[in-house]
Amino acid sequence: MADLSINAEKARALDMGALLKDAGLTAFVAFALSISLVGFQIKDASGGLQLITRFGDVAVVTAIAFIGRVLLFLLRRGRGRAVLISSAVLAAVLLLSILASMTPDSLPQAIVATARAVLPFGNVVLSSVMLIVLVVLAVRGYQVMTHSVHEMTMEERDREMDKVAARVQKISLFLGPLALVFAIALPFMPFADRRIVDIGTLVLTYVMLGWGLNIVVGLAGLLDLGYVAFYAVGAYSYALLAQYFDASFWLALPFAGIMAAAAGVTLGFPVLRLRGDYLAIVTLGFGEMIRIILLNWYQFTGGPDGLSGIPRPSFFGLPFTRRVPEGGDSFATFFGLDYSSLHRVVFLYYLILALAMITNLFTLRIRKLPIGRAWEALREDEIACRSLGINPTNTKLTAFGIGAMFGGFAGSFFATRQGFISPESFTFIESAVILAIVVLGGMGSQLGVVFASILLIGLPEIFRDLQQYRMLAFGAAMVLIMIWRPAGLLAHREPSIRLWGRDKIGKKAEVHS
Amino acid sequence: MSEVMLSFSGVHTHYGHIEALKGVDIEVRKGEIVTLIGSNGAGKTTLLMTTCGNPRASKGKITFEGRDITNAATHEIVRLGIAQSPEGRRIFPRMTVMENLQMGAIVSDPAHFEEDLEKAFALFPILKERQDQRGGTLSGGEQQMLAIARALMSRPRMLLLDEPSLGLAPLVVRQIFQTIKEINEKQGMTVFLVEQNAYHALKLAHRAYVMVNGEIQLSGTGDELLANDEIRAAYLEGGH
Known part of the structure; x- marks a missing residue:
């Protein structure tokens, strides 16, 4: 008996040696990695390059790794109270110093300076991330302390997350319109400046591309790695039509869509016998082909110089210019406003919002039509589809063509927004990002695409302060999602039709027609 | 005798160099339940798949209601009225x-x-x-x-069923076969049934064919085949 209790006592006692060894090792790895990555920076200076050393930051990194590891170690050993107290104290210090450094005018200089010195890297954004980590640690510490923590298995967690996704999907009935209202109101919010509206426009462009690709990948289940090709076709269609035929944006828009759809069908026709990985590789090749053609057809596309001077869109014929055209009105004079360069920015924002919503409504509607359901069925089982009388080739071609068409619309919007395009904007990485948005959002989920776009496009833009670390954070986010939600954030398919009673069949039969 | 709906004459099908069907002749008449029984790998499913053009017959002719469907695309065949x-x-x-x-x-x-x-x-x-x-x-x-x-x-005007009893409990099998009978009797549906469960299939069918190694070995009415000693020995002994 005595032996047992001594053993138990030993287990309870903290093995300081192991703790120091563990934390020390982690700190050493952090030091070894950061000494080269963080410790030195090469900067352009007058008269050549200059090497800047940042050993202070290396020390901060090492210290963070050490403290973090100690806290994790304690957590594993069931020392909830210690973790809770220490991380709460650290979080409080960090929070106070963030607050202090953000209000430099109202506090004495000395306090602000101390607060800034406490912040890791002297950076508010990074410190906020640290703060979140500390708060999470504190919560975990509290859970361990009260023994309320329950180690979940992978499946349990998956099921939990799926329940959350299903719930989100359920409230998406409200969430969707709510998001739309927010999107419409965004330019008039007090915090909305030009930068915010620009980021919004960018995010919406990717939302639209995501929704377009969702038709091909999410609904029809055809893995397309060259979607950016259609984006490029749309952009160049508009730019070239404008250059050679003086076509306005509104006139060129449908043409750009048709050209992209034609490109989609042309690509689709020979390759749709392929499946899965093979199809992915061919589409990848197609994407590169388009880019290389644009790059090398110098006389027609301008090659690597790109096309510039692409006309800006007008508001029903009213241009957004400072100079009023002769014998006409500009947007500002027509509505009796003072000229502001923001008008066009806001107009472009609404334009892409409208285009994206058209894409969304189209997809939602077509999912309920036979062709849309045939896409989804084709994704599930091609042989069964054939035995039901569905022509798989035509069905896939329509998916490819329609997906490409929306890519083309987005492309001509991109061209008119930038005013300049070159093959550089249509590299493979764009396809990869759009595909990542679709997959991350949960294949086939419309709202998931919005979330994923905000996550993948919006956050990196907002966190530009992090500079080169933002790609690191991006990678970390992707890894976390792969671990927690391998099927995508909102991967929970809602039936396109649901019946609760016989009396509703009449209504649904109309949907069916 | 009512008109022939689906007929196979001298149908051969190959998977690469392997000949899965070696000249099959089968007729299914309007309003009938016809069953095709045979052991694993006899070519039963291949015959059904060939009907739908996947894989295609390399020789011979398949007609549905007098129309040659040997080379029609799968989805078109379905649209003609074969489900x-x-x-x-x-x-x-x-x-x-x-x-x-x-x-x-x-x-x-x-x-x-x-x-x-x-x-x-x-x-x-x-x-x-x-x-x-x-x-x-x-x-x-x-x-x-x-x-x-x-x-x-x-x-459809004709229903092709490939092993509806596969992996099902005996009670459920009976229920499924009962329904097939009902569909045939009440809706006048012509049924071509491919089965391994010989006993149930033969009891249900008006006429039946037995396939061995890609060839039709025997044919007759369901009852005839049920009474046939060879069939009993090969497909029915040891319970059903």
Whole structure:
């Protein structure tokens, strides 16, 4: 008996040696990695390059790794109270110093300076991330302390997350319109400046591309790695039509869509016998082909110089210019406003919002039509589809063509927004990002695409302060999602039709027609 | 004798160099239930797949209602009025029962969707209860019922069934066969049934063919074959 209790006592006692060894090792790895990555920076200076050393930051990194590891170690050993107290104290210090450094005018200089010195890297954004980590640690510490923590298995967690996704999907009935209202109101919010509206426009462009690709990948289940090709076709269609035929944006828009759809069908026709990985590789090749053609057809596309001077869109014929055209009105004079360069920015924002919503409504509607359901069925089982009388080739071609068409619309919007395009904007990485948005959002989920776009496009833009670390954070986010939600954030398919009673069949039969 | 609906004459099918069907002759007449029995690998499923043009017959001729369908595309054959419930059921697991049934009706006139749905639910009342459930969550028997109901949604004049008894409990098998009989008697549906479960299939069928190694070895009425000693020895001994 005595032996047992001594053993138990030993287990309870903290093995300081192991703790120091563990934390020390982690700190050493952090030091070894950061000494080269963080410790030195090469900067352009007058008269050549200059090497800047940042050993202070290396020390901060090492210290963070050490403290973090100690806290994790304690957590594993069931020392909830210690973790809770220490991380709460650290979080409080960090929070106070963030607050202090953000209000430099109202506090004495000395306090602000101390607060800034406490912040890791002297950076508010990074410190906020640290703060979140500390708060999470504190919560975990509290859970361990009260023994309320329950180690979940992978499946349990998956099921939990799926329940959350299903719930989100359920409230998406409200969430969707709510998001739309927010999107419409965004330019008039007090915090909305030009930068915010620009980021919004960018995010919406990717939302639209995501929704377009969702038709091909999410609904029809055809893995397309060259979607950016259609984006490029749309952009160049508009730019070239404008250059050679003086076509306005509104006139060129449908043409750009048709050209992209034609490109989609042309690509689709020979390759749709392929499946899965093979199809992915061919589409990848197609994407590169388009880019290389644009790059090398110098006389027609301008090659690597790109096309510039692409006309800006007008508001029903009213241009957004400072100079009023002769014998006409500009947007500002027509509505009796003072000229502001923001008008066009806001107009472009609404334009892409409208285009994206058209894409969304189209997809939602077509999912309920036979062709849309045939896409989804084709994704599930091609042989069964054939035995039901569905022509798989035509069905896939329509998916490819329609997906490409929306890519083309987005492309001509991109061209008119930038005013300049070159093959550089249509590299493979764009396809990869759009595909990542679709997959991350949960294949086939419309709202998931919005979330994923905000996550993948919006956050990196907002966190530009992090500079080169933002790609690191991006990678970390992707890894976390792969671990927690391998099927995508909102991967929970809602039936396109649901019946609760016989009396509703009449209504649904109309949907069916 | 009523008119011939589906006929195979001298049909050969190859998988690469392997000859799976070696000149098959079968006739299915209007209003009949015809069954094809045989052991594993005899070529039963190949024959059904060949009917739908996947793989294609390398020699011989297949006609449906007098029309040559040997080289028609799979989806066109279905549109002519042949519905197929393929081997292994192949329902859409992530779609609901209702959506599965809609997929079945995708080539037919939407005007009579409701009526066909009513009929399907009358045949398989359990599907009505399960209509909002995902196909993949149904039991094996329910999935088979769904596969048959889905095939019927296209208003076919002929139903091809590939091993509806596969992997099902005896009680459920009996129920499925009972329904097939009902479809044949009440709706006058012509049924071509491929089965390993020889006893049930022969009891149900008006006429039957026995396939061995890609060739038809025996044919006759269901009762004749049931009484046949060879058949009893090869397919029926050891229970059913």
